Every structure is written in structure tokens, then in C-alpha cells.
Amino acid sequence: MSFFWSSWITIFSLACWVFIFGVLVWTLKTKPVLEEDETTGHSYDGIREYDKPLPKWWLAVFFGTLAWGLGYFVLYPSIQPNSWKGITTVEVDGQQVPWTSKNELNSQLQANNKVFTENFEQNILAVAGATDAVPVLAKLSELQAEQRKNAEPDSDLQAKIDEQVKLLAPYVDKLAGDPEAQKVGNRLFLQNCALCHGSNAKGATGYPDLTDNDWLHGGNADEILLTIHNGRVGAMAAWQKQLGESGVRAAAEYVLSISSGHGAGVDNGELNQSLVAQGKAIFEANCVLCHGADAKGLTAFGAPNLTDDIWLFGGDRETVQTTIRHGRAGVMPEWQTKLGNERIMLLAAYVRSLSQNPVE
Ligand code: HEC
Numbered sequence: 001m002s003f004f005w006s007s008w009i010t011i012f013s014l015a016c017w018v019f020i021f022g023v024l025v026w027t028l029k030t031k032p033v034l035e036e037d038e039t040t041g042h043s044y045d046g047i048r049e050y051d052k053p054l055p056k057w058w059l060a061v062f063f064g065t066l067a068w069g070l071g072y073f074v075l076y077p078s079i080q081p082n083s084w085k086g087i088t089t090v091e092v093d094g095q096q097v098p099w100t101s102k103n104e105l106n107s108q109l110q111a112n113n114k115v116f117t118e119n120f121e122q123n124i125l126a127v128a129g130a131t132d133a134v135p136v137l138a139k140l141s142e143l144q145a146e147q148r149k150n151a152e153p154d155s156d157l158q159a160k161i162d163e164q165v166k167l168l169a170p171y172v173d174k175l176a177g178d179p180e181a182q183k184v185g186n187r188l189f190l191q192n193c194a195l196c197h198g199s200n201a202k203g204a205t206g207y208p209d210l211t212d213n214d215w216l217h218g219g220n221a222d223e224i225l226l227t228i229h230n231g232r233v234g235a236m237a238a239w240q241k242q243l244g245e246s247g248v249r250a251a252a253e254y255v256l257s258i259s260s261g262h263g264a265g266v267d268n269g270e271l272n273q274s275l276v277a278q279g280k281a282i283f284e285a286n287c288v289l290c291h292g293a294d295a296k297g298l299t300a301f302g303a304p305n306l307t308d309d310i311w312l313f314g315g316d317r318e319t320v321q322t323t324i325r326h327g328r329a330g331v332m333p334e335w336q337t338k339l340g341n342e343r344i345m346l347l348a349a350y351v352r353s354l355s356q357n358p359v360e
């Protein structure tokens with residue numbers, strides 16, 4: 001909160017407390033002059049006012065709430081949080097730190113995570129015979145903590161982290177065959193991934209199907225782990241400037257000619273063969289670097305196979321032209337900061353099992 005609002009609230013709440021306390025003390029002290037009949041002489045519509053003491057229980061409650069308020073001032077960062085942090089503490093990263101709502105949230109998240117991790121180690125890793133993953137995970141967390149301290153990304157450290165992530169692959173393969181791990185993985189998938197990939201993981205336009213055996217970034221456990229851990233960005237350049245509109249159309253015609261299946265309205269018989277020939281030359285000069293000489297794609301670049309009948313963005317003539325004209329940049333977010341390594345292992349195992357045992 002800004003200095004202004006913190007000050008405003010501090011002054012307002014202290015002033016309220018002092019005012020209420022003052023009014024109470026004042027009314028207790030002030031004795032009105034009484035008439036002979038023990039009333040104050042005030043009369044409202046014939047109702048006469050006595051001066052009886054306030055009931056004890058009422059006073060007790062009133063002073064109680066004032067004491068309660070005072071207690072809150074002492075316990076929590078109530079007076080300009082920068083000058084009074086309160087005496088309440090919560091545990092974050094194994095240390096007692098002053099209470100703030102953010103620290104409390106972190107503390108609870110860490111406590112939950114601890115329970116999750118223990119459960120994961122005892123009920124999932126141990127059952128799947130993968131307890132050897134524990135030291136790998138510990139080393140990985142250590143490297144990640146080091147990375148979080150750096151202001152600038154450190155590529156050497158990132159390479160070490162990636163190496164460590166890949167070491168988890170054999171254990172992910174074990175989890176992929178474990179029913180309990182699959183159950184938890186499925187739940188995590190529905191919570192975090194279904195939004196983009198669909199609850200059946202079959203994807204949508206721009207969001208890859210994870211149940212087939214067609215991979216942009218690779219379908220081995222280590223590749224899937226890295227995809228989820230670091231995230232991925234598809235980098236298909238826009239070609240309109242370099243190739244011109246006729247070049248884009250030729251390249252698209254060639255792409256359609258090599259795919260084994262395309263969208264509605266295109267059949268091989270009606271492809272423009274002279275455009276296809278032009279497109280082939282363009283493709284060989286510009287596209288093989290990423291899509292491969294055989295156009296079957298290269299996972300190193302996240303470039304899709306163009307010879308199959310699976311389309312990320314669509315296989316009708318217009319969509320293929322649009323893809324080449326303007327480029328594409330699908331973004332798969334990173335999950336290490338949000339989910340942590342244990343959940344990433346479970347998700348990788350789940351994704352891996354989907355393509356191994358395709359669900360219909
Ligand atoms: C915001 C949308 C979004 C969310 C949420 C998301 N993904 Fe993705 N994911 C993508 C996109 C887009 C791609 C394709 C990236 C590209 O074009 O290279 C992708 C790619 C992938 C791939 C690589 C597929 C391949 O063919 O190589 C995997 C595996 C994957 N996601 C798993 C997950 C998992 C597991 C989660 C949940 C933790 C998740 N995704 C959540 C958008 C998302």
C-alpha cells in the first residue's frame with residue numbers, strides 16, 4: 001500500500017479508538033443533575049429519563065472490544081507498516097518473518113507443498129520404485145534457488161538445470177505406468193493444462209494434440225519434462241517480405257502437395273503444378289533449415305512435420321498461406337515457478353502415458 005493510504009488508515013483507526021475510549025470515559029464520569037424524583041428532568045412524549053448505570057455485561061463487552069482492538073494493533077503491522085511490523089510471525093523458507101498477508105500466503109503454500117512432497121515421495125515414488133529421484137530433485141531445487149537469486153539469467157546455470165531435469169526422465173517413465181501417479185497427473189492436467197490443450201488433451205487450433213505421436217518438441221520423457229519445466233515458444237518467421245505474395249502462394253501450394261491430408265476444399269488433383277514446382281525451390285532454399293530436408297520437422301526448432309495429415313494451425317489453402325505470410329508463435333508457458341518439480345514429473349508422466357496408450 002502507498003505511504004498515503006497507509007498513513008490515512010493508521011490515523012483513522014487510531015483516532016477512532018481514542019474517540020470511542022474518550023466518549024466512554026466521559027459518559028462514565030459525567031453525572032447529570034437529578035430532580036427529586038431521580039429522573040434527569042428530560043421527558044420525551046411523556047417518557048421520563050432516569051440516570052441508571054450501564055449494565056456491567058455491556059461495559060465488559062465494550063471495554064473488551066477496545067482491548068481486542070489494542071491487541072490487534074500490537075499483533076499486526078497496524079501503525080504505518082514500515083514503522084510497526086507487529087509481533088506476529090509466520091514461517092517462510094524455514095525462518096520466522098513478520099506477518100504480512102503475502103508472507104502468510106507463502107507460508108501456507110510452503111506448508112501445503114511440504115505435505116504434497118511427502119505424499120509424493122512416500123505414496124507415489126516409493127510405490128513406483130522411483131525413490132532414486134529424490135536426490136535428483138533435491139539437487140534441482142538447489143540449482144533453481146541459486147538461479148532465483150540471480151538478477152540476470154545465467155546460461156551456464158540454466159544448462160546445469162536442464163541437465164538435472166533430464167535426469168528425471170527414467171523416473172517419469174516409471175510413473176507413466178503407475179495408476180496412482182496417473183490419477184494425480186490427470187487431476188493436475190485438468191486444473192492447469194486443459195484450458196489450452198482440452199480436457200481430453202486433444203488440443204485445438206494452435207494448441208497441439210498431446211495424445212497422438214506427432215511432436216513439435218519431442219515425445220521422450222526428457223523432452224516432455226523440458227517442455228513443461230521451461231515452456232516453449234514456436235518460432236515460425238513471417239515470409240511475406242522476403243518471398244512476396246506470389247512466393248508465399250507457391251510455398252503454400254508446395255506444402256499442400258507434400259502433406260498426406262489437408263483441409264476441406266483441397267485435393268491433390270486440383271493443385272497448381274507450376275506453383276508447386278516454384279514452391280519446391282523456395283522450400284529447399286528457405287525452409288529446410290527448420291522443417292528438415294524431408295519436411296518431416298525438427299524437434300530442435302519445434303518445427304512441425306509437414307508431410308503428415310496433422311495440422312497445428314489448419315491445412316486448408318488459406319490457413320497455410322496465412323501461416324507462411326505472417327508467421328506463427330505458439331507459446332507454451334513455463335511451469336517450474338508455479339507448480340514445482342514434483343508436479344511437473346507427474347504431468348510429464350501423464351502426458352507420456354497419453355501417447356503411449358492413446359485414449360479415444
Ligand atoms: C496458455 C495455453 C497453454 C497452457 C495452459 C498449457 N499449454 Fe502446453 N502448449 C501450448 C502451446 C501453444 C504449445 C505449442 C507450442 C509451440 O507452438 O511450439 C504447447 C505445447 C505443449 C507440449 C509440447 C507438444 C509437442 O508436440 O511437442 C506439451 C508436452 C505441453 N504443451 C504440455 C502441457 C502441460 C502438461 C500443461 C499444463 C501444465 C500445458 N501444456 C499447459 C499452450 C499451453
Ligand code: HEC
Nearest residue numbers: 234235236251286287290302303311312313314328329330
Ligand atoms: C526458423 C525455423 C523455421 C523456418 C525457417 C520455417 N519454419 Fe515453418 N514453422 C516453424 C515452427 C517452429 C513452426 C511451428 C510454429 C508454432 O508452433 O507456433 C512452423 C510451422 C509451419 C507451418 C504450420 C504447420 C501446421 O501444422 O499448421 C507451416 C505450413 C510452415 N511452418 C511452413 C513453412 C515454410 C513454407 C517455410 C519456408 C518458407 C518455413 N515454414 C520456414 C519453424 C520454421
